Amino acid sequence: MKRVSKQENETNEDFGYRLVKQNLQIQDLRRYGIFTCLVDEYDKITEILQTLVDMYKRKTIFISGSADKYYGFRNENDAKLFLHTLAYKLAENNYHIVNGYGKGIGDFLLSGITEFCLKNNKKISDHLTVAPFPQNKISKANIEELYIKNREQMIEKCGIAIFVFGNKDNNNAEGIIKEYQLTNQKKLIPIPIKITGGSAKQIFDLEYSNDIDEIKNAIEKANSETTDNINKIVENILES
Known part of the structure; x- marks a missing residue:
């Protein structure tokens, strides 16, 4: 709502009346659970809406990764536990994860979110969006174009992207770089x-x-733990 301002040649009495009228409108709206944001100019509304969109996107995280091998941890089970714990803690902190169900990654992100949701009576769909990539070409559609569209639709929802692993036996997981x-x-x-x-x-x-x-600063904080301490790595990612 545009804030009432005194107009040229307007009397104090008339201005006061319009100000009281606006305040009463605001109070009436509040009774219905509607909170009013006052702006001096209507073009400020665009800025406010963009700020709200940015805030929403910061709570939506794209996790990119694939793995045939798990480096950086004492063993493969620890690496998988890291992914599970990361997803669990992100959900616990009210983040929404978007993921393409990359090989060697998606299963463990899903297990972490599922565990959190079952323990806390939450809906998995409130914390996870999965958009798997098609693996077999059974139509005339260009599979690379499908991959591009899939990535675009996932990423446009998010404000943060976490990259983990990114290796495959047959190549260097070029999809992660894309x-x-x-x-x-x-x-x-x-x-x-x-x-x-x-x-x-x-x-x-x-x-x-x-x-x-x-x-x-976010990258430095997320990577400040140089050992394979899973809980500390996840904690730093959350704090970044």
């Missing part, structure tokens, strides 16, 4: 986890010298 490039275009905050190696480490090396303080 997702990283797209998150840059969409201006997401990238948080690569260096200890997991693969494409995540490549992205860390690219981003570590980022001249945007917010991004650099």
Whole structure:
């Protein structure tokens, strides 16, 4: 609602009347659970809406990764526990995860979120959006175009991107790099986890010298634990 302001040649009495009238309108709306935001100019509404969108997106995290091998941890089970714990703690802190169900990653993110939701009587759909990539071509559709569309639809919902692992036996998980490039275009905050190696480490090396303080500080905090202490790594990611 536009804030009442005194008009040229308006008497104090008339201005006071309009001010009281506006305050009464605000109080009436509040009775119905509607809270009013006053602006001096209507173009401020666009700024407010964009701020709200940004706040929503910061609570929606894209997790990019795939793994045939699990580096950085004492054993494969610890690496899988890291993914499980990360997803559990993100859900516990009211984040929503978006994931393409990457090989060697998606199962353990799903298990973490599922455990949290079952323990706390929450809906999995409130904390997880899964958009798997098609694996078999059974139509005339260009599968690479489908991949591009799938990535775009996932990433446009998010404000933060976490990159983990990123390796495959047959290549270096180039899809993770494509997702990283797209998150840059969409201006997401990238948080690569260096200890997991693969494409995540490549992205860390690219981003570590980022001249945007917010991004650099987030990456440094998320990667400040140099051992394979799972709980500490996850804690730092949450605090970043």
